[in-house]
Amino acid sequence: MKESTQTSSRKLDHLRICCEKQVEVGSAGFEDVRLVHAALPECDLDAIRLETRFLGARLAAPLFIAAMTGGHPATTEVNRRLARVSERFGLAIGVGSQRAALEHPDLAESFSVVRDEAPHAFICANLGAVQLREHGAEWAERAVEMIDADALCVHLNFLQEAIQPEGDHDARGCLAAIADLCEDFKTPVIVKETGAGISKETAGRIWGAGAAAIDLGGFGGTSWAAVEVERAEEDRLRALGKTFLDWGIPTAVSLCEVAGSGPVIATGGVRNGIDIAKALALGADLGGMALPLLKPAMDGEEALTAVVSMVLQELRAAMFLTGAGSVADLRKTRAYITGTTRQMLEE
Numbered sequence: 001m002k003e004s005t006q007t008s009s010r011k012l013d014h015l016r017i018c019c020e021k022q023v024e025v026g027s028a029g030f031e032d033v034r035l036v037h038a039a040l041p042e043c044d045l046d047a048i049r050l051e052t053r054f055l056g057a058r059l060a061a062p063l064f065i066a067a068m069t070g071g072h073p074a075t076t077e078v079n080r081r082l083a084r085v086s087e088r089f090g091l092a093i094g095v096g097s098q099r100a101a102l103e104h105p106d107l108a109e110s111f112s113v114v115r116d117e118a119p120h121a122f123i124c125a126n127l128g129a130v131q132l133r134e135h136g137a138e139w140a141e142r143a144v145e146m147i148d149a150d151a152l153c154v155h156l157n158f159l160q161e162a163i164q165p166e167g168d169h170d171a172r173g174c175l176a177a178i179a180d181l182c183e184d185f186k187t188p189v190i191v192k193e194t195g196a197g198i199s200k201e202t203a204g205r206i207w208g209a210g211a212a213a214i215d216l217g218g219f220g221g222t223s224w225a226a227v228e229v230e231r232a233e234e235d236r237l238r239a240l241g242k243t244f245l246d247w248g249i250p251t252a253v254s255l256c257e258v259a260g261s262g263p264v265i266a267t268g269g270v271r272n273g274i275d276i277a278k279a280l281a282l283g284a285d286l287g288g289m290a291l292p293l294l295k296p297a298m299d300g301e302e303a304l305t306a307v308v309s310m311v312l313q314e315l316r317a318a319m320f321l322t323g324a325g326s327v328a329d330l331r332k333t334r335a336y337i338t339g340t341t342r343q344m345l346e347e
Contacts, residue, residue, distance in 0.1 A: 007071065007099055007103055007104075010166075011069065011075060011096065011097075013231055014069075015072075015075060015078070015294075017227050017231065018291060019295055023230070023291075024221060024226075025219075025220075025225070025226050025246070026245075026246060026248075026269075027269070028220025028250050028251035028268055028275075029250035029251060029253055029341040030220075030278050032252060032337055032338050032342060033278045033282065033335050033336070033341065034335065034336045035321075035333055035334075035335050036335065037322070041323040043325040048319050048320060049325060049327070050062065050312065051326075052285070052286075054286055055122075055151060057092070057150060059090060059286075060090025060091065061091060061312055062284075062286045062287060062327055063091050063286070063288075063289065063308070063312065063315070064091065064265055064288035065086050065093040065289065065290075066289055066290040067096050067124070067153060067155070067290065068094075068293070068294050070097075070098065070107075070114075071097065071098070071101055072100070072107065072110060073107070073109075075110045076109055076110040076113050078294070078297050078298060079114050080114075080117050081297045082304070083113065083115075085297075086114075086121045086123075087119070087120060091308075092122040092123075092124070092286065093118065093123055093124070094123070094124035095111050095125065095126050095147060096111075096126060097155065098111055098125060098127060098147075102127075102135075102146075111146055122151070124149060124151045124152065125144045126152075127139060127140055127143045127152060127155070128157065128168075129154050129177065130161075130168040130170075130174065132154055133173045133176075136181075137180075137184070137185060140154075140181055150187070151190050151212070152185070152187050152188070153190045153191075153192045154181070154192070155193075155217075156174075157195075158171055158196075159224060159248070160195075160225070160227070162244075163224075163225055163237055163240055163241045164231075175206075178206070178211065179209035182209055188213065189212055190211065190212060190214065190215055190265070191213075191214055192215030192217050192267075193217030193218070194224055195217055195218070195219060195223055195268060196217070196218075197216055197217065197249025197250065197253070198214060198216050198218075198249070198254050199257060199258075203258040203261065204261075207262055212262075213263035213264065213285070214258055214263070214265070215264075215265040215267055216258060216264065216265065216267060218250055218252070218255070218269065219249055219250050219251065219254075219268060219269075220268055221267070221268040221269035221270070222268075222290065225241045225245050226241070226245055229242055229245075250269075250340075250344070251266055251267070251269050251270070251279075253341055253345060255282050255283060256345055257345075259282060263285045264283060264284050265284065265286045266284035266286070267287075267290065271292055272314050273311045273312060273316070273318055274314055274315075274318045276311070276315050276318075277322070277330060280327065280330050281322075281331065281335045282335060283331070289311070293307060
């Protein structure tokens, strides 16, 4: 009970810190990406088609409501609002780590509310790689069943774990655990980073393990090192977190390295519809947002609806100005890559 209470309390700490503190660090690299402008777009802005497919599912738009919260009673209403907006706009949605509810089933409602409010949405369950290694397919199945999920995200958060006072410091065996799960698991498995990005080498190992998709979780958005700095009570851990604020692979760089071998979700510093357009032009299947949606979700469903509407309007405008009448057309759009992103890729 004590461990589950600590896990649940930590989830509420994370939610509060993300909403109240400055936890965005660095650049995701999207400012180095410029889509080629079509002075003669030859398409109708009002007829732009945002529909797309991901892992066999039909989605109304390539915006992914990325994993944010759950695991504490106070998070239930936030997930309810996110789910309702997901259902309204036909978007895919992920939940936060379900560890707390797997340890303490009384907390399951903070996650199951998502399926209750979004019966037709593509929903991703969420389990840590360390918990998968320790508990195996049983926990994976329970996580999926809890929310009747369409996919399972196995998250990698070892930067955060290295700084947390209660962090899991042993990463051995996690790749093998993912491979074992993928071999027989009926639900598609997505392997996701949580803010430090995925390299082409790591992506190769993930694809080799049998993952159905990769969520980049690149550097340049919410920094979990920054979040843990805010939580740290020891000067040593606070200093450690500050030292690693700049650690990771920018999302745009990670995307260019990983795209082309399988379905990819670009998360990490995606802040508007133009960023989503750039991500899709660089090879992503979906562009994911968390923090930009979390704050309006805390304010209310109306505020969240307004933000999502604007993001999709921005995406349509970007597509129009590149002459892309559909998501498939957008993926063929040419982009210039400059600055640090280009330098890293050339290395």
